[in-house]
Amino acid sequence: MPEVSEITGALAPTWCPGCGNFNMQKALAEVLAESGMRFEDYVMVWGIGCHGNGADFYRSQGFHGLHGRALPLATGIALTNPDLKVIVEMGDGDGYGIGGNHFIHSVRRNIDMVAIFHNNQIYGLTTGQASPTSEQFMKTPSTPGGVVEEPVNPVGVAVAQGATFVARGFAGDVEHLKSLYRQALAHEGFALVDVYQPCVTWNKVNTFKWFRDRVYKLEETEGYDPTSRTQAFDVSMSTFHELTCAPDECKIPIGVFYREEDSFTYQDGLPQLDRPMWKHAESPRDISAILEKYE
Amino acid sequence: MPLPPKGSELRVKIGGEAGFGIKAAGQTLARSFVHAGLEVFDLSEYPSLIRGGHNTYTLRISPRPISSHVETVDVLIALNRETVDLHLDELIDGGAVIFDPEATSTEGWLPSRKVRPVPVPLAKFAKEAGGPIMANTVALGATLALVHFPLEHLTEALSAQFAHKAPEIAEQNVAAATAGYAYVSKLAGDFWMKVEPEPDAPKRLLVDGNEAVGMGALAAGIGFYAAYPMTPASSILHFMAAHEREAGVVVKHTEDEIAAMNMVIGAAFTGTRAMCASAGGGFALMVEAFGMAGVSESAVVVGVLTRPGPATGLPTWTEQSDLRYVLHAAQGEFPRVVLAPGDRTDAFELTWKAFNLADQLQTPVIILGDSYLSDNRQSVPYFDLDAVEVDRGNLVAEGDIADHPEAVDEAGRYLRYRLTDYGVSLRALPGVTGAIQLANSYEHDEYGYGSAGEPADMRAAQNDKRMRKLELARTLVPRPALFGAEPAEADVAVLFFGTTKGPVLEAMRWLEPDGVKVAAMQVVTLSPFPADDVSVFLGAAKRTVIIEGNYTGQLQGLVREQCLRDVDETLHRYDGRPFSPEMVYAKLKEVADNA
């Protein structure tokens, strides 16, 4: 089984010093190392953005795909080789903006895979434009007068769309994030982990401190039941915060919002996916019985 | 015009409103003739509507080989008056019109010395048999009686068609057909046309182009097919989905074509033979990922079944105007193979070969067809399943990468994109021990790392490596197909691609009795372009002509660019309709006469 240093043993990260991506990599590498999986057992897929540059910083079987298209790329992998665990890393612009359509459909398909979002509420790689999760009225180079529209609420959307595992993490709390990753890896079905990942270069509002002052853990919240979809949806809405809110006015929950065990995964609906599908191309398929129907 | 002599073959056209089940009825008729050993070619014409609007189905039946539709009709089945108004002028002298006097008034077209009217109470017989929707089945029976063809082939086809539904529906349809047959046997037993079964003919298949593509993909061992519906490609999705469980294919109707193409690339990453298809519009959404297949050296097959554009264009009609588009789609430069089947046999063979080429070259392969191929059925010789081969190229699916020293560095690390002389690197699948690899949409180094692909020398080296595959491709792809006379001996030499093949081959048969010698070349592989073969062909000919279904002369442009020469004449069509052999005949005759 690979050690953490082997998993991160590719090229040296080029993220800005202090970027939330470092902690996200640390958390994931540690969880992968302890998971018992070999390099050959999982595939990572990345979108395009600062998060996606991580493709060079992991030693892993992987595919660094297009901006916004990591989920369908990963779906093609997951639906053709049941022996591979698929882990997808996306950005907020990447996965909720340009790839938003795939996000909704991947959730409702309940494809067995882990989907991690590096949610820095900004377009990092393209120098700081507003992202779909930038808060309303935030000023950026593409929105000098402030973002006009409401941000996307990924947790709420996922819960409403029938997701079977929805969690939110914070890159400032590695141990907590690791526990979310562990649970997501163990989940059978589509496991969404939306991670607040401060971008220290472009997002001067949602900083590490800003989050530290506001986050609280759902698992430490009395009466919170992560198997209740309505509760999860209510919390995802009630804590949908505003740009200017004071720390005691907007508390941001992190942890597992919702989980459903023994759900019907997309793979469960594919009895033909009983082996890696390349095995069908070891020799020509005999289609004589099919041709007979066309005589 | 030396059309096939009157009575030597039968052309039936059924016309009516969309929703009448005209295509289904026509296909049943087609199947009965194929069972009886005859050759058929059908043509469905319909607007992009589910109900209302005028639909036709034309079936050509012959005891001799045929390769396209024709413009003339011997028997017109008019399920409504509009059919008479729109198509009476296609009827040959002495041809018959089967119609229901209740639905189609005779005012203005009967009596006529040209037309043999066959009034049949279609609706009444249908109702008596079980329901008014069987009016077209009554008409099929009537047609067979008219041409003195035994009814049993039709009743067998109807029984087979409805076998999976309720048995009483099969019985009702047989009753409907029998009623029409009996009535017309009495009414028009003297009709001049006679079609006879060919009991000794070899077994044939009756398939449209999409079915042939689907069969080629299945035979090649496809394991994943993804698509978003778009005419005329949709029925490939239906075909694959219908066989997914029995054949073992994962078939995904995706949220859009972007997802389809990306999923197919993901599937190819695991070593699965994977394909998607759409019309030109859907391919537009695939284009960015199509380029990713190029740079990530993914072995994928993409069907582009074209229709008239731009944008939504004419959904249910045909055109060959996307040739340049598929040749150039996606930013950057990378090797691609483009294969254009001319008929259903080509479609089967080129599809299974496309999977081999994709694997051998580790690059995307396009099957370029059009509505004329996709939508229309043709009787074809049984597909040669013994000829199908699976060649996965330089692929390692299992084991340990350490056993492949040519693909690892000194430290034993796998070099997925190792720079090789012929451009193809060893492709070890995820799961092979030690074959840790990064596939990348970015330029990359030999391991696949993106930022390491930025240095100028690495960029150039990786680009060179990929482009070298084009030279390898030239040795692997199908060469142009030649028909007819030697170009030097021919009065006229014709160059074409894709489905123009059918009308050209048909017209060549008609030119034979005129003593016009024609040499024809079908450019089967459009990329890499067979410049040498085309140059030799055109160079040897006295008079040259290109026939293509577009306005701008896209194949002609390729000839100018790749062969540094031009042709004498061109024939274009871009009104949504396929070339007819009549049109091709007239053009080739004119060119030959002016030689």
Ligand SMILES: Cc1ncc(C[n+]2csc(CCOP(=O)(O)OP(=O)(O)O)c2C)c(N)n1
């Ligand atoms: C089709 C396409 N459009 C635009 C881009 C340019 N682009 C690269 S990354 C990016 C946004 C990155 O933002 P996000 O997804 O939030 O990732 P981050 O950099 O913040 O991690 C954009 C617009 C692209 N690569 N592809």
Ligand code: SF4
């Ligand atoms: S720009 Fe922001 S997200 Fe990107 S590496 Fe720098 S700090 Fe991280």
Ligand SMILES: [Mg+2]
């Ligand atoms: Mg971002």
